[in-house]
Structures are given as structure tokens and as C-alpha cells.
Amino acid sequence: MSDVRGWIGQRVPISVDGLAAMSNEPVPYHMKRWWFALGGTPAYLFVVQIVTGVLLAFYYQPAPATAYESVRYITEEAAFGWYLRGLHKWGATLMIAAVVLHQMRVFFTGAYRKPRELNWMIGMTILVCTLLIGFTGYSLVFEQLSYWGATVGANISDTVPVVGPIIKQVLLGGATYNDRTLSRFFILHAAVLPVLLILVLMMHIGLVRLLGVTELKFAGEDAAPVKHFNFFPEHFYTELIIGLTLMILLSVLATLVPVEMGPRANPQITPEVIKPEWFFYVAFRWLKLFSATTAMLTQGLIVFVMFCWPFIDDWLVRRFKYADISVWIGVTGALTIMGLTMWEALVAH
Amino acid sequence: MAHDPHPSLTPDDRATAPVTRRAVLWLTSRLALVGGLVGGYGMFAWVSGRFMLPARAGQLHQLFVARAADLGVSDTVLYRTPEGRTVNITRRGNSGTAADFIALSSTCPHLGCQVKWESQNNRYFCPCHNGTFNPDGVATGGPPGEAGQSLPRYTLAVEKGLLYIYVPGEQLSMGDVAGLVETSGPTGPGHDPCLGCTQAREARTRISPEPRVPGPSSSRRPA
Numbered sequence: 001m002s003d004v005r006g007w008i009g010q011r012v013p014i015s016v017d018g019l020a021a022m023s024n025e026p027v028p029y030h031m032k033r034w035w036f037a038l039g040g041t042p043a044y045l046f047v048v049q050i051v052t053g054v055l056l057a058f059y060y061q062p063a064p065a066t067a068y069e070s071v072r073y074i075t076e077e078a079a080f081g082w083y084l085r086g087l088h089k090w091g092a093t094l095m096i097a098a099v100v101l102h103q104m105r106v107f108f109t110g111a112y113r114k115p116r117e118l119n120w121m122i123g124m125t126i127l128v129c130t131l132l133i134g135f136t137g138y139s140l141v142f143e144q145l146s147y148w149g150a151t152v153g154a155n156i157s158d159t160v161p162v163v164g165p166i167i168k169q170v171l172l173g174g175a176t177y178n179d180r181t182l183s184r185f186f187i188l189h190a191a192v193l194p195v196l197l198i199l200v201l202m203m204h205i206g207l208v209r210l211l212g213v214t215e216l217k218f219a220g221e222d223a224a225p226v227k228h229f230n231f232f233p234e235h236f237y238t239e240l241i242i243g244l245t246l247m248i249l250l251s252v253l254a255t256l257v258p259v260e261m262g263p264r265a266n267p268q269i270t271p272e273v274i275k276p277e278w279f280f281y282v283a284f285r286w287l288k289l290f291s292a293t294t295a296m297l298t299q300g301l302i303v304f305v306m307f308c309w310p311f312i313d314d315w316l317v318r319r320f321k322y323a324d325i326s327v328w329i330g331v332t333g334a335l336t337i338m339g340l341t342m343w344e345a346l347v348a349h
Numbered sequence: 350m351a352h353d354p355h356p357s358l359t360p361d362d363r364a365t366a367p368v369t370r371r372a373v374l375w376l377t378s379r380l381a382l383v384g385g386l387v388g389g390y391g392m393f394a395w396v397s398g399r400f401m402l403p404a405r406a407g408q409l410h411q412l413f414v415a416r417a418a419d420l421g422v423s424d425t426v427l428y429r430t431p432e433g434r435t436v437n438i439t440r441r442g443n444s445g446t447a448a449d450f451i452a453l454s455s456t457c458p459h460l461g462c463q464v465k466w467e468s469q470n471n472r473y474f475c476p477c478h479n480g481t482f483n484p485d486g487v488a489t490g491g492p493p494g495e496a497g498q499s500l501p502r503y504t505l506a507v508e509k510g511l512l513y514i515y516v517p518g519e520q521l522s523m524g525d526v527a528g529l530v531e532t533s534g535p536t537g538p539g540h541d542p543c544l545g546c547t548q549a550r551e552a553r554t555r556i557s558p559e560p561r562v563p564g565p566s567s568s569r570r571p572a
Contacts, residue, residue: 055397077404080396237382244385247393 026228027235028215038102040239044246045095052088062186067142068264075261086254092134096279099130107330111214117310119207122200124307129197136189138277147265149276151177159292273348281344282337414512427530430516436503447505452514453486458498
């Protein structure tokens with residue numbers, strides 16, 4: 001055995017002990033609580049999305065003449081295609097939910113504060129990337145709702161002053177939805193955005209490793225220094241169990257609530273009831289409350305404020321001398337988002 | 350996850366240590382984790398591998414070949430399926446039903462070469478490895494004969510005087526490829542005029558809602 005190690009060591013001169021020490025991040029004891037494993041959850045789901053997405057791409061054909069039929073083939077004829085498509089669809093839903101929950105946990109525990117401001121902004125980039133991947137993926141099926149969702153989405157971007165028309169042209173590959181549009185959505189969904197997401201995820205995890213996990217104490221805990229446990233194997237086991245649990249959950253969802261085929265896209269007829277995916281309900285409702293330009297500018301402003309929140313929070317705390325002010329602002333924001341989402345979900349128009 | 354119940358023991362001490370409930374839990378939890386990982390991800394790998402194999406055709410499509418009356422007894426036409434496979438269709442009777450016809454793949458089941466009709470020997474011959482088949486497509490010599498690999502047979506139907514063939518539904522989008530093939534030499538028993546070539550170009554394609562003849566079943570999601 002030592003001969004084999006020696007042979008490999010001469011050819012790959014990496015210190016195993018050094019690697020173990022480097023990867024064995026001390027993890028604060030509060031991470032024993034399952035709620036604090038929400039960072040690993042979207043990362044695991046992203047891996048599921050990559051694996052199932054690569055498999056689906058073997059059959060998917062991104063052109064208006066073939067897209068719908070290729071998705072139907074995957075769903076109805078390819079062996080276990082219904083299952084893999086179900087995993088991909090439900091994986092996307094859970095991934096977006098997990099990213100949002102992770103972000104809420106970070107927000108409400110103040111884990112974005114100095115020195116982790118930049119990592120919060122990277123996290124916001126991850127959220128935006130995830131939502132864009134969801135939007136572009138939804139459009140690929142070439143069903144009625146996905147076609148009109150893409151059309152409405154592109155036209156919404158058109159209302160943004162100055163850059164809007166350019167974004168629309170780049171997104172659609174023309175003034176309107178055309179033969180080139182689906183391949184653009186596919187490249188964005190399967191190559192550009194995932195690669196961008198991988199890069200920002202590496203930065204995100206790298207900064208977590210460099211800065212360490214935020215150490216939290218809960219009511220009733222003594223004032224002694226925070227205890228730590230090793231990332232490997234204790235936390236690694238936790239992540240393995242979470243991964244298996246997620247696969248079981250995804251499999252159950254894909255089987256009991258299978259993804260089905262809607263009507264094929266018809267550019268001549270807009271459906272009576274048109275809805276985006278659930279994670280865009282809030283933006284869709286917002287668009288119904290205000291004019292398109294006002295809605296887009298205010299949404300852009302809200303996203304900008306969220307990006308810069310660590311610095312805004314710092315200013316607010318110094319201005320009002322009240323450390324929990326962000327909690328109340330966050331509660332108000334979360335309730336507003338949930339309210340608008342529920343509103344959109346419960347009404348037809 | 351349970352922790353090592355005897356972390357301070359040497360391997361010899363472990364062998365003689367009493368079996369405690371903690372030790373059983375420690376072992377059980379590890380076995381469950383390993384079993385879950387191997388079983389779960391192993392199953393997923395199998396599902397993924399199966400998915401990569403294209404589905405067998407679950408739906409047979411009924412395609413027009415020619416007017417039955419245009420083929421005389423012992424006439425043969427060469428027909429190309431939407432998948433690009435070629436089929437020799439021969440008329441052998443005059444009862445006005447599908448039983449008058451036989452449709453045999455022109456692809457040798459040994460290694461995929463194209464067989465050709467030898468009228469002087471009353472057989473199909475594969476030039477690649479000297480495989481031979483009788484007019485019914487049954488292998489009679491060469492590697493196909495030794496392996497018992499006969500020429501695949503297609504199902505035919507005659508409806509209102511029109512001859513149809515049932516072919517797998519794959520790649521039907523290549524519709525205009527399907528049809529009769531004009532040939533320069535004999536393709537099967539009898540002479541081989543390109544009967545109904547014009548009709549084939551204007552072929553009406555009808556898709557059967559359910560397979561009407563026995564065929565390989567598809568892998569479908571359970572209802």
C-alpha cells in the first residue's frame with residue numbers, strides 16, 4: 001500500500017495531510033441544527049440539475065419545429081424520461097426555494113454583516129442567476145405557457161429605458177420570437193448561466209472558507225467560546241444524509257406529481273389564463289399593479305437595494321442605534337412578497 | 350449519526366469488547382448510510398443509463414406503399430421506411446388481401462449489408478459473408494443460417510385496394526424520404542418495376558392510434 005502511495009506521490013506531489021487539514025474546516029456547533037444546512041441544499045440540488053439537465057440534453061432539440069416533440073418523446077417514450085424530467089423540474093423548484101430560504105436565514109441572523117458584505121452580494125448574484133436559469137428553462141418546452149411566458153418576459157425587458165430594447169433583441173435574436181429564439185434560450189439555460197453560477201458559487205464557498213462560518217449563539221447558551229466540530233467527517237455525513245433525503249423527496253414528487261405536456265405553442269392564440277412559474281408570481285402581480293416601466297424600474301431598485309443591503313443596514317443601525325431594524329424591514333418585505341405571490345396564485349387575472 | 354463507540358480502543362481490544370447498544374447503533378447507522386448511498390445512487394445510475402438508450406418504437410405507423418392492383422403476382426418493389434431502412438415487398442398471390450404480399454427487410458441480420466435477389470438461385474444473397482435466405486426470408490446458409498437469423502418481416506395491410514406497410518414511428522419527420530425506390534436491378538422475386546412511384550411521392554401517411562399489429566412495446570410512464 002505504501003508503495004502505491006509512494007508511486008502516486010512522486011507523480012502527483014500533493015500532501016494528503018495538507019489537503020485534509022485545508023479541507024477540514026472547523027464548523028461551529030450551531031451547524032448541528034438542520035436548519036443551518038440550507039447552504040449545502042441548493043448546492044446539492046444544483047448538482048442534480050446539472051446531471052439531469054445533461055441527460056435531458058441528449059434528446060432535447062432547441063428549435064420551434066422540434067422542441068415540443070422532443071420533450072414529448074422524453075416524457076412519454078424514452079425510458080425513465082418522465083422521471084428524469086420530473087427530477088429536473090422539481091429540482092429547479094426546490095433549488096429556488098432553498099436559495100431563498102438560505103438567503104432569508106442569512107438575512108435574519110445578520111450573517112451578511114462585516115466582514116461578509118461581499119459574500120452577501122455574491123449570494124444575491126447566485127439568486128438572480130438561479131431565477132434566470134429557471135426562466136430560460138421554463139421557456140424551452142415550447143408549450144403555450146412557456147412560449148407566451150418567454151414572449152411576455154422579453155417584452156417586459158423592452159420597457160426598461162435605454163438598455164431594454166437591446167436586451168430584448170439579444171434574448172430573442174430578433175424583434176419578435178423567431179426560429180433563433182429557442183436556441184438562444186437553450187444556450188443561456190444550459191451553458192452561459194450555469195457556468196456563471198459555478199464561478200460565483202466557487203467564489204461564495206471560497207469566501208465562506210476564508211472567513212469561516214458565522215458563529216451564532218442562542219438564548220440560554222452560556223458565554224463560553226463557541227465550540228467547533230470537524231467538517232470531515234461529521235458535517236460531511238450530515239450533507240450526505242441531506243442529499244439522500246432530497247433524492248427521495250424529488251423521486252416522490254416526480255412520481256406522484258409528474259410533469260406533463262401542455263398544449264403546443266401557438267403564436268396565434270394567447271391562452272385565457274397566462275402565468276409564469278411560481279417564483280415569478282410576485283413580479284407578475286407587481287406588473288399588474290403599476291405601468292410596465294414603473295414596475296420594472298421599481299423592481300430593479302428593490303433588487304439593487306437587496307444587493308447593497310449590508311451597507312444600507314450598517315448606515316441604518318448607526319443612524320437609528322437599533323441593531324434589529326433590518327429584522328423588521330425583512331419581515332415586512334418577506335410578508336409583502338408572500339402576500340403578492342399568494343394573491344397571484346389565487347386569482348386567474 | 351452515531352460516533353465510534355470505542356474511539357480509544359486498539360483493534361485487539363475492539364475484537365474482545367462487549368457488544369453494546371451503542372455499538373449496534375453505530376454499525377447500523379453506517380450500514381444504512383452506505384446502503385442508501387450505494388442503492389440510491391446505483392439505481393439512479395442505472396436509470397440514467399437506461400434513459401440514454403433510445404426508446405424502442407412504441408407506435409407503429411401505417412404508411413401507403415402502392416395500389417395493390419399495380420403489383421402483379423411475383424412483382425417486387427423496394428420500399429424505404431422513414432428510418433431509411435429498405436424493404437422488399439413481393440406479391441405472391443391474388444386473393445386481394447394482405448396475405449398475397451410479403452415484406453422482407455433487405456438488410457442482412459448478420460452485419461447489416463444489403464441483400465440482393467438471385468433469381469437463378471431463387472434466393473436472397475448477402476455478398477458480405479455469403480449469407481443466403483429463401484423467398485420467405487428464412488436463413489438457409491452462411492453465418493445467418495448458422496445463427497438462425499432470418500430477414501426481419503414487416504406487417505402489411507390492404508384496405509380498399511391500397512397496400513399499406515406498418516413501420517416503427519421513429520423519425521417520421523423525415524416523411525418525404527419514405528416511399529418506393531426506383532431501382533436499376535432486381536430486388537426480389539419476379540420483375541421489379543417501380544410500381545406506384547408517383548403515388549408514393551404523394552403518399553398519405555396515417556398514424557394508427559394504437560399498434561394494430563404485434564410489435565415491441567415502449568417504455569411508458571405508468572398511467
